[in-house]
Every structure is written in C-alpha cells, then in structure tokens.
Amino acid sequence: MNMVPSTQGKEASTTRECYLKLRQLILAGDLPPGKKLKIEELRALLKTGASPVREALSLLTSDMLVERIDQRGFRAAPVSKANFQEILTLRCSLEDMALRASIANGDTAWEERVVLSHHRMSRTERNNTELFEEVHKMFHMALLSNADMPMLLRYCDQLYDLNIRYRYLAADGPRYGERSVAAEHEEIFDATLRRDADAASELLISHYRRTGEYFISQMEG
Amino acid sequence: MNMVPSTQGKEASTTRECYLKLRQLILAGDLPPGKKLKIEELRALLKTGASPVREALSLLTSDMLVERIDQRGFRAAPVSKANFQEILTLRCSLEDMALRASIANGDTAWEERVVLSHHRMSRTERNNTELFEEVHKMFHMALLSNADMPMLLRYCDQLYDLNIRYRYLAADGPRYGERSVAAEHEEIFDATLRRDADAASELLISHYRRTGEYFISQMEG
C-alpha cells in the first residue's frame, strides 16, 4: 500500500544510521576522547533501541574510534601525541604506496574522478568546515582510488578519519596556519595528472608532514 | 557461595568466546570462503543466544574474515588470487616498517621475548599443525613487538591471520615444499639479534615472498 517511498531511495538499516551518526559525533569531538559511552544515554539520544547502538559501537571499535573493555562497556578512543604520530607515520607510508599504485594503473575514468573532485574542492569555501572536510576527503581518496587494493584503501580511509578527528579537536584552539594548503593541493594535483609518481608522492607526504608537525608542536607546547 | 570457580581463571564474555571460536572455524576453513553464515545455525552450533553470535560476526567483519551485506546477513569472506596478492604486498610493506622500528627500539626485554618464542618454535613439531601455527605466529609477532606502534601491530596481526587462512586452505592440496623454512627462520633470528635491520628486513620479506609466490603459482595452475 505504501506507494510513496518514505525516505525515497536508500533505506539504510537502523544500525547503519546509528553507526554514521555516532561516528560523526566522535569525529567532530561532540563525544570527546575518553568519554564513557553509556548505551542508555546513546539510546535516548538517537531515539532507538539498545541493539543497534551496541552493534554500531562494535563497528566503531574496528575503526579505532571506540574502545571496548569486556564487561565494562565502551568509551570514545583516547587521543595522545604518540597516537597522532603513529597515524601520521602510517598515512605517509600507506598513502605513498596507494598513490603510486593508483598512478601506475592510471586510466581515463580515474583521471576524470580526480579532476572532478579537485574542481569541487576548489569551489568549496573553507569556512564551511563540515562541507569542506567532505570534499577534501573526496579529493584525497580519489587520488588513491585506482590502486586496485581494497584493503589498503580501507586502511587509508580509516587513518584519514582518525586524522580528521585531531583536526577537529585542534580547531577549538588557535586557527591553524592558513599556509599554502591550496597551493600544495594544486601541486599534488598537477604531478598526479602528469603521472609523475615520485613527485606526486613526495608532495603528498610533505603535505601531510607539514600539517602534522604543526599540530604536534601545538599539542603539548 | 560458589567457592569452586567454575572455569578457573579467566571468565571471558560469551561474545568473546563466540568470536574466538568462529574465528578459528573460518581460519581453519571449516566455514569455507563465501559460505552463508546463518545466525540460527551458528547459534545452535555454539549453543548460545543470537546476540553474542551477531556481535561476534560484527567483530569478525573488521578483521575482514566475514563480509556483511546490510539486511542480508553475513558470509565468510571470499578468497581470490588478487586478495592473496594484496595481503602479501601489505605484509611485506608493513612488517618491514614494524621490524625496523622494533629493532631500532631494541631492548633487553624484547630480545628475551624473541629468544624465547624462537626456542619454543624450534621445539615444536611441524606435524602438529594447530600448535605449530600458534608458536610460529608468536615468533613472528615477537620480532615486531617492540615497534611501539599499536595500530601497526594490529594491522600486522590481522594480515598474518588472513594469510594463515590461505595456508590452511592450501594445505588440502599438495603438501607445500618443505623448503628451508627452518633455515630461513634461523637467518631472520640471527640478523635481528645482531640488530642488523637491513638484513633482517630483507630476509623476512623474501621469506614471505618465496612462500607467497609458491602459493600463487598453485592457485590457478
């Protein structure tokens, strides 16, 4: 009888919705690092049952955004200088691998994805944090998307999100040096389209390191 | 009043038990790749409720041993030549990083862990597959254990298990070339204790590649 599709298009499961919402809350710092995540609270917040919440938290555990202690519940993953450092190191190594593989497999469809995502990013205002972070991630993942290594891409995606979380947390503090981020993106973009893997990778990694070292200097200064 | 502890020692949660059992079943190939994993069946097999089973399957999803399709249940992760290849590539890269970091941080306690696990492995018969795989993994993880990079170690651990699964599956086929596996372990061991990172890493990686390429040649031959 229900001829008008209630939510038109994709009917996600309750669990997935919980997962996405909780993920966003943690990434944006609304559920701060180390905070105890009580089922009952979240159940009330998301207006749903306990099962989907539990399962969503389970999934977030594998993204390393939530810690679980057997019989003692869940809590938002803590942050630390060492953890940030490790994320940075792993990203440099894994994205280097992925970008090289992506370029090596380079085809037209991929090139178009890169161009499109780059264009969208350039057209998005940086003030609109939420939206900018989204297109920014799209651009970076598009660069890697042709690597033909699904597990590697999954790791890169995870690490990207873990890193973004630190960015959100730091955003409360002093505005981070506007630097020449846009110019750096431009250089990476150009080198990639030139299929110059060495240059592209070098630029990408130093892009990360520069941002990373700035944060590290702030974290316990 | 219960003065005699029922299971003496560690009381794990039902979920964890399910997780460990299912994991072993999948690794050993008792739940073959691609097989539909129906909650009801597993519930009966493990003699427990549906909730722990669901949660355990959720956890296995993050280990990439189980695939989940929203609203359509779980299935054991499929296998493929490409997937094996990717696992091999990632292991070579990540274990290289971990081993170098581990050696760089090298201290006495770590050295003793390595020596101990090596000794245990050398004292274990290869025929006792189950047990040998356990001590073998212990040895390899001990080598990396001093890297002081928890996320990296987690990735290595995951990838190790994914690889072992292919070994179990291939074990049904022709016995894999006894080769000089023991000798190779010896060389890796020696180079590591010498703190010769370049040599140790080189030996470790070629150890993996050799085994890997042997399997690949068999997979679709």
Place this chain on the structure above:
DNA sequence: ATGTCAAATAATATCGATATTTTGGAGTTG
C-alpha cells in the same frame, strides 16, 4: 515451456525484559 506476480516461507533486524557484573558508598574493624 517460459516469464511474471503474489502468497508463503525463511532469515535478519530490532525490541523489551531479565540476568550478571561492576561500581560506589556506608558501616565496621584493626
């Protein structure tokens, strides 16, 4: 025969309630 549709069947996802375990505090003792 073959393809389509609807009812029946089976499996998953979710809920509400119960059982277990942990946590916090009051009261007692050395």
Place this chain on the structure above:
DNA sequence: CAACTCCAAAATATCGATATTATTTGACAT
C-alpha cells in the same frame, strides 16, 4: 584514620519474542 567487607544502585550482557525484509514457491497467463 586507613583498609576492608558487604550491600544497594547502575550499567552491561544476554535472552526470547516480534516486526521487517529477503527469498523461494507455485499458480497463472502469455
């Protein structure tokens, strides 16, 4: 006054049942 035990409150983990959603079956029309 510190440390320890025991009890009450709270939170987690698990169960059994129901509601949703996918899949199969079989009748019917082409």
